[in-house]
Amino acid sequence: MVTQSSIKEWNQLELGAGGIQDFGLKLLHKSLVENGVSVIASQLDIVMKNRIQYLRYNELMPSPVLCIKIGKDIKIVGYFDFEESEDELDIDYEVQTAPYFTTKPSPLAVDLSQSATLTCAAVAADSDVKYKWAIGSRSFPSKVTGINTKRLVIPDVRSSDDNTYTCTISNEFGTLTSNPAQLTVTGLPEVTVDPPNQSVEVTQTVTFTTTVNGVGKENFSYQWRHNGVDIDDMTGSNLTILSAAENSSGLYSCTVCNQYGDWTTSNDSKLDVKPCFVTHPMDVTVNTNESVTLKCDAKGASKYEWRREGGVIRDDVEGKDTNTLVINKILSSDAGEYYCVASINGHNPIESSKALVVVNNTGSSKPDVVYIYDDTSANENSDQQYYCVIQ
Structure with a gap:
């Protein structure tokens, strides 16, 4: 032997x-x-x-x-x-060696408020192995146990525990550190469905809804914002505006928070509030040289613009940028379809229905002289000829 x-x-x-x-x-x-x-x-x-x-x-x-x-x-x-x-x-x-891993810490996903356990194991011939755990670049909170053992236990995990963890083994012959193992904390507040973009008319009701998920979601708190500013008393999962106004347009978002202070915010959703016509221009039939008034009215509108289908409106026509259009001494050439565009400071424009203006040349009205010109081809010894075009 x-x-x-x-x-x-x-x-x-x-x-x-x-x-x-x-x-x-x-x-x-x-x-x-x-x-x-x-x-x-x-x-x-x-x-x-x-x-x-x-x-x-x-x-x-x-x-x-x-x-x-x-x-x-x-x-x-x-x-x-x-x-x-x-x-x-x-x-x-027996051979005395530096320690080596038989079990390395593995990635782990744990729900919020549950306990997480990371494990490693090592051996070395004829020598005790020492263990030391580390978390990212910070120190462990006091609740963590087993920092100098094979098993690291993190009770009641929070979002702050979502990090990478390593285990270092050592003895008198050497030291070895494992690869980082990721601990992922699941069940944090999460917006699964963002409120959609919407477009409504003034005075209409609009509702924004967000769908969330996470541990303890029945106890989540909510805060809705308009253009980044908190809306008073809007702290439910739904936001309802009973009567949309001109200043209701903008971006809306919802911040969701759990009982531990973890929070998330939905993506912005856009609300467009448009004017609402309560009066549309009416069809009218007139004779030449008479006056015509077309009127419209829209709730919430701050700007009006009259247009003519397939043509332009004469420069001398009054009220082209108001809700009332007045055409004095109307001409046959003014006949056509007129409509009004209403907007809120130039945004979210809407069009009224079209009003048909019919101009007759009959009746007691005098012919409308459009222009007069002379025949310049005649010489000074001949009779001068003038031409008149009427409608």
Whole structure:
């Protein structure tokens, strides 16, 4: 039997991220000699299965050398004396190494107010392993337990616990830190459906509704805003404007908050408030040279503009930018369809219905002289001719 006391040379094994625990190695001496180069002990029950341990017979070093292979590197652990008459080579020994992870912390998602547990585990041969957890770039709150153990427990998680966590293991031979594991806190207030954009007429009722989700949503509080300013007493999940006014137009949003102070805000929703016609211009039939008055009226309108379908309105017509259009001494050429455009300071314009203006040339009215011109082709000795165009 060869024991650790028979080792002639012992080289400290520095494995960094890996190592092995106590294990027993048993190889037939006859097989070792016949193979000469190496005998792989693949049947061994080693903690790290991805490591290959074997005995190597070195002609320059008569005694077998116990080695460990890490990737392409072979590290000499030690070499031993034995008598060739022995049928078996039994070696029991232990290797002291830096710790390595057998379990690394994994990403975790936990609902708000629940408990979160992160776990890691490590081993190192013949040495105690120390643990130390860390959170992002800040310190742990007092509620957290297990900071220096394998298991980190975060009770009653809050949004502030949503962070990355690492575990560092160490002993006298080395230190190793895990990759960051993300703890995601779920169940925070979330707006799942934003209130839609809307367009209404003055005095109409409009309702904005937002749909939310999250832990304890039945106890959420709400605050509606208009153009970024809190609306007094609008603290429910719905916002209702009973009679939209000119100044109701703008952007609306809702901020949702849970009992722990976590909050979120919906996307902005736009409300357009348009004027509402209460009086439309009426059809009218007149004779030439008479006066015509067209009138319209719209709630909430601050600006009016008269238009003529397919044509322009004469420059001398009165009230083109008011709610009353007056055409004095109307001409046959003024006949057509007229309508009014009402808006709120030029925004959200709406059109009235069209009014048909019919101009007759009959009756007692005199013909309308449009223009007079002379025939300039006549010379000074001939009679001058004048032409008059009437309607």
